[in-house]
Amino acid sequence: xxxxxxxxxxxxxxxxxxxxxxxxxxxxxxxxxxxxxxxxxxxxxxxxxxxxxxxxxxxxxxxxxxxxxxxxxxxxxxxxxxxxxxxxxxxxxxxxxxxxxxxxxxxxxxxxxxxxxxxxxxxxxxxxxxxxxxxxxxxxxxxxxxxxxxxxxxxxxxxxxxxxx
Numbered sequence: 001x002x003x004x005x006x007x008x009x010x011x012x013x014x015x016x017x018x019x020x021x022x023x024x025x026x027x028x029x030x031x032x033x034x035x036x037x038x039x040x041x042x043x044x045x046x047x048x049x050x051x052x053x054x055x056x057x058x059x060x061x062x063x064x065x066x067x068x069x070x071x072x073x074x075x076x077x078x079x080x081x082x083x084x085x086x087x088x089x090x091x092x093x094x095x096x097x098x099x100x101x102x103x104x105x106x107x108x109x110x111x112x113x114x115x116x117x118x119x120x121x122x123x124x125x126x127x128x129x130x131x132x133x134x135x136x137x138x139x140x141x142x143x144x145x146x147x148x149x150x151x152x153x154x155x156x157x158x159x160x161x162x163x164x165x
Contacts, residue, residue: 027055036063076138077121078113083135086112087142094143106132 035049039060046064050057076083086109093100093108100108110126119125127135136143 027053031055032059032063035060039064076134077127077131078118082116082118083139086135087139090143102129102132109135 031053032055035044035053035055038044039046039049044052046057046060049055049060078086089108089112090100090105106127106129109132113119113122113126122128122131
């Protein structure tokens with residue numbers, strides 16, 4: 001009589017594809033990248049890489065066939081360098097102590113886009129609120145300050161004569 005290893009009954013199913021014991025989302029991007037590289041270089045086929053790394057073979061084949069880069073999404077409207085320049089401008093405003101609202105931030109970016117001749121990249125010629133939300137998400141570590149109102153007594157004491165002095 002052959003003895004088989006004990007298998008625990010698992011009744012967890014994948015929410016997205018509704019299959020029992022699905023590998024969907026059970027791997028990280030580094031593992032996927034390594035598996036795709038091995039398949040692209042011809043060291044393993046997709047099935048062997050699937051068994052070795054625990055990634056569906058169809059996923060590995062898709063990344064190999066379409067030359068997808070792992071973790072890549074849709075391209076942003078502005079390049080990384082252009083967004084970095086905008087971040088530097090916004091950080092300079094923060095260092096100067098000039099609080100800015102979302103509208104003021106969008107106005108600054110709109111002016112930058114127009115002066116750089118990049119208006120064609122946006123539907124209405126300038127970025128909108130959704131672009132700003134995604135931009136702030138991408139650059140959240142660099143852009144940490146928010147606008148804060150002055151206390152009433154500081155605002156009252158701030159006069160043109162004191163600023164000019």
